Each structure stands twice: as structure tokens, then as C-alpha cells.
Amino acid sequence: MSDDGLRLLTGRDVDPLLRAAVAHQGGELLSWALEHVDSAPSASTTATYLATVRWPHGERTELLGVSARMGELSPSDERAHVFEDGTRRVAVWLYPDDPDLPGLPRAAYPDRMAEALAPTLGLLAPEQVSLTMIGYRPRRRAVVRVDVADPRSTLYVKVLRPRVFADVLRRHTLLREGGIPAPEVLLATDDQLLVTRELPGAPLAHALFEEGEPCRPEEIVELLDAMPSAVSRLERRPPWADAVGHYARMVSATLPELDGELSRLTEQVVTGLAAYPEGDEPTHGDLHEGQLSVADGRIVGMLDVDTIGPGRRADDLACLIGHLATIQRMNQRQEAQVRELLARWVPVFDKRVDPVELRLRAAAVVISLATGPYRGQEADWRQQTVSMVRSAGALVRQVVA
Numbered sequence: 001m002s003d004d005g006l007r008l009l010t011g012r013d014v015d016p017l018l019r020a021a022v023a024h025q026g027g028e029l030l031s032w033a034l035e036h037v038d039s040a041p042s043a044s045t046t047a048t049y050l051a052t053v054r055w056p057h058g059e060r061t062e063l064l065g066v067s068a069r070m071g072e073l074s075p076s077d078e079r080a081h082v083f084e085d086g087t088r089r090v091a092v093w094l095y096p097d098d099p100d101l102p103g104l105p106r107a108a109y110p111d112r113m114a115e116a117l118a119p120t121l122g123l124l125a126p127e128q129v130s131l132t133m134i135g136y137r138p139r140r141r142a143v144v145r146v147d148v149a150d151p152r153s154t155l156y157v158k159v160l161r162p163r164v165f166a167d168v169l170r171r172h173t174l175l176r177e178g179g180i181p182a183p184e185v186l187l188a189t190d191d192q193l194l195v196t197r198e199l200p201g202a203p204l205a206h207a208l209f210e211e212g213e214p215c216r217p218e219e220i221v222e223l224l225d226a227m228p229s230a231v232s233r234l235e236r237r238p239p240w241a242d243a244v245g246h247y248a249r250m251v252s253a254t255l256p257e258l259d260g261e262l263s264r265l266t267e268q269v270v271t272g273l274a275a276y277p278e279g280d281e282p283t284h285g286d287l288h289e290g291q292l293s294v295a296d297g298r299i300v301g302m303l304d305v306d307t308i309g310p311g312r313r314a315d316d317l318a319c320l321i322g323h324l325a326t327i328q329r330m331n332q333r334q335e336a337q338v339r340e341l342l343a344r345w346v347p348v349f350d351k352r353v354d355p356v357e358l359r360l361r362a363a364a365v366v367i368s369l370a371t372g373p374y375r376g377q378e379a380d381w382r383q384q385t386v387s388m389v390r391s392a393g394a395l396v397r398q399v400v401a
Helices: 006-010 012-024 110-121 162-177 217-225 229-233 240-254 256-273 313-324 332-352 355-369 381-397
Strands: 028-040 044-055 058-069 081-084 089-094 129-137 141-148 153-159 185-188 193-197 281-283 292-295 298-302 309-311
Touching (some): 006 028, 006 058, 012 028, 012 058, 110 153, 217 298, 240 256, 309 313, 313 332, 332 355
Antiparallel strands (some): 044 058, 081 089, 153 193, 281 309
16 A cells, blocks of 8 residues: 555554654643544645644644655645654644745734734734634645724635735636626735635525525526636636546545445546536636625625636536535534525526536535545544435436436
């Protein structure tokens, strides 16, 4: 078996490494728990750990990150602390010093964010700024909510890797100039922080469970079709279906008993989609219920436009269906609401795109999402993962005998 670091970083053998890394920083590791795992089978693994550390000034809960690779460390790994045991080298860092996100230390502290916002909002005291981490994908990106007391406002900070920052900024500008309600960019910093204003309305992810239709499915199609034609000339981002085999292997690496089922589903998806060309329609690239903002039954905003580019309209609609079909931790009433919504929306989407393509692409999205419970170390990740794989199978069986 290729040693991509998964076994080391998810087992107890990582303990001496974590203790040595904390001691190197001048602390004593008292306890730790695996918090998040990102694994690329046969390539690399990155894991984070919630750790209790005794420092000279007292105890604190810290977030430790570790990356291991099959081959040599990457150039950015060298920006972390590198440890070697004679057989392999690993990169270790202490949050917020993520080696691929140079702006994260500034986005993690109110005093530094107050300083960064001063040219736009005026002089701010640190106590006027409240920070909430919305999402952190180690070595990839982070999103921080910034609540400012005076002038009262809510902003969002995207913490990005240097190599993607300029492209993401350009995509925001392109959509806003084309009349698409993407977030307004307030500030772009030299350490790759993109500060945007809060969108109006509420996330579709919340509105789904309110009374009444959150928005018309026709409006979703209309919004996507209204994206500027220049989006089709951007760099192509492979759709989720192109990587279905990769995600199936990730799931199988953690639940080997699903390998046969996932292999069959992968073959059915790949074979079924082989006849469809790449497509050159403007697409969002990662459309789901968290990416749309709605108010009074209308769409008033579109988030996370980093992934826009050429593709097929079925990619976006399938992505939305795949996410809606796998929402976790709903009560019975909410489950019924989502089922009824899909029953209304999918026939509308079927009129815009090929129904067979739509379901096969949605199944591929579900398989990609099935990696999430393990990555996030959910308590019931096994049950969630199996449920998602079965959902993907149900979508495939609708169109493949």
C-alpha cells in the first residue's frame, strides 16, 4: 500500500510527532483529538488536531496542522516547521500560521483586522471588531465573518492562496459588471485577503425550511443563463463528474467495504456521461443551497464565484440537486420539505437539460460529498457516508437499468 500519510496522521502513532512539534514551540501537549482530514490517496494527507497545550503563560486550546506526502515536501511545506524521523519528513504548523494562507494570521485577530479595514471604514478600535470563523479548509482557504460595531456592518473575508487570488478577484468583478448579484468587493490586500460586503436576504440553505417557496426553480435557471458570455472564456474547471473516480477512491480508503459498490457506480457514471461534450456555457462551478441568497421569494445574491467558468448547465443544476439530496441532520418535517421541493424543482431542471445527464452528474456530486463526514470527523461519519453512497446509487438507478 502506498504511504500517503493517512495511516500515520489518523492513528495514535502521530502522538510523538505532535508532542515534539508543541515542545519545539515552547509548550507541553496535554491532550489532542483529530479534528479534520484531507486525503489525496497515493499522494498526500493533511490533518488538523484540537490540542490542549500548557504554555509558560497558561493552558490554551490550539489547532495543530500536519501535512505528509508520498514524495518530497512542497515548497510551501518548507514555510512550516519540518520534522523528520529518519524515514519521512512532515510539515507542522500552529494555527493561524497556515503555510499556504499568508493572510490568515491577520484575519484571525481583531486588532489586525481593524488595522486592515481602517483605510476603508476609518479608524477602528479592536473591541469594535468581532470575528467568526465560517469555514477553514487547511492549506486551501478560509472564510471569516467580521461584525463591526460602529459603523454597524457585516463583512466577509476570504483568505486565499496567492496563486488563485488575482483570478478570484477578477471573477467577482466580471460578474458584478455583468449584472449578476455577486458580493461587492470592499478591499483586496497584499496578503491575499478579499473583503466583501454581506449580501442582502437570507441563504437559501435557511429559507428552504421556512413557509412558502424560497424562490422559483425557473429563476435559478434564469440567473445561471444570465451570466456574462465572458465567463465561457475563463479557464475551465473540471466538473465534479470528471473526478468521480478520485472521490470514490477516497471513500473506499476509509470504508473498504464500499469499494465494489463505488466501482460499479463510477463505471456507470463515466460510461453514461461519455457521449456528452465538455460544453461552453457560463457556469457557477459549485452551486448549492449555501451559494444563493433569497428574499421575498426571489434570488438576490450569488456567493462563492471563485469557480465560474465554461461548462454544461447540467453541471450546476446537478450540483444543487446533489447537495439538496444529502442535507444531514434534518428532522422529519425538514426531510419532507426538501423531498417536496426536489419533486417541484427537478422537473423544471429536466426541461432545461438532459434528464439522464442531470441524474448521473448529480450522483457524481453525491459521491464527492460522501468524503465530507470523514474529513470533518463527524461522530457518525460511517453512517452518513453509507447513506450518501446509497443516495448516489438511487440517482443512477433512475436512468441506468
